[in-house]
Amino acid sequence: MTRQMTRRRTRLLAGVVAVVAVIVALLTTGLGKDPSVIASPLVGRAAPNFTLPQLDGPPVTLSKLRGQVVVINFWASWCTECQVEQAALDQTWRQFQDSGVVMVGVNFEDSTGAARDYIRTDNVTYPVVEDTNSRTALAYGLRGVPETFVVSQTGRIVNRVIGPVDAATLTSEINSMLASA
């Protein structure tokens, strides 16, 4: 075998190894990601303002809650996962309602009657508003319910939880924001 042929084969082998390395790197990066986690461009940005009618009470305007930590939870009475997280939301509300924290439930694609029944049955005590035309849901880039947004005292979205939220996550988020205030 001539030296030229050996050199050519080495070059070919190096090329194949480089291509395989790139493919493996891409696959490893892709497979290492959780496919259920969708990056939200809203995290870190100002929370879109809204004024929505409350089911039982005066309308709620987000900008008027500036200076408080706001937990915005999108939910619906037909959503089974919303029932899963309800205990965590109630617990967090009871724990922080007198500490500069506001929780707002935003009812999504639901009937007023069904939403009222849900609130009564589950004894929801935080304000619940109706997003009748889903405009607020669109402004928040909603992909389904439940979804929870945590808004800082300065009005910025600091976290978005897709799916049922747990009390530990909420408590830790809120505590860190209250501590930094």
Next chain:
Amino acid sequence: MNAAGTLRWARAGLPGLLVLIALAAGLATLAIVAVRGHPPASQAQQVQQIAAGLHCPICKDLSVADSPAPLAQQMRQEIAQKLRAGESADQIRAGFVAAYGDSVLMSPPRQGVAGVVYYVPLLVLAAGLITAVTLLRRWLRAPRPEPPGAGSPQLSATQRRAVARAVARLREEEPG
């Protein structure tokens, strides 16, 4: 030319004349369309066009134009409302991207990492062309193997002597 001859001449030339008229009419229509441009799309068509380029966020692989989901319906209404307010298609798309990210677009954007999908095929095509040209040039430059019998074989003195001996022997063996 008499009347019958004129008639024959007219009949013979008729198909060609019809083709000529059809061509002229086609060209004239194309010219008018090119000058006047397409008629402006109605608002419903504009809504449909923008919605067709957006993913329904709560559906799997359906555009906002095709989805029957209430959220998609709301998105179509929002598009119509924004068009009435004077926003351009790009501004409307940018509004949805601001809330949902690039994943709301049916086609990935041309800039950023997603833009790679547009350029990789071109790069692969260019690499293929370069490889093909290189191989072709190498093939054209390579010395051709000579056909058997062409040119004189390079024989050593010993081989030449052996061949001469064999030829002489054959001649001796030849009858007469």
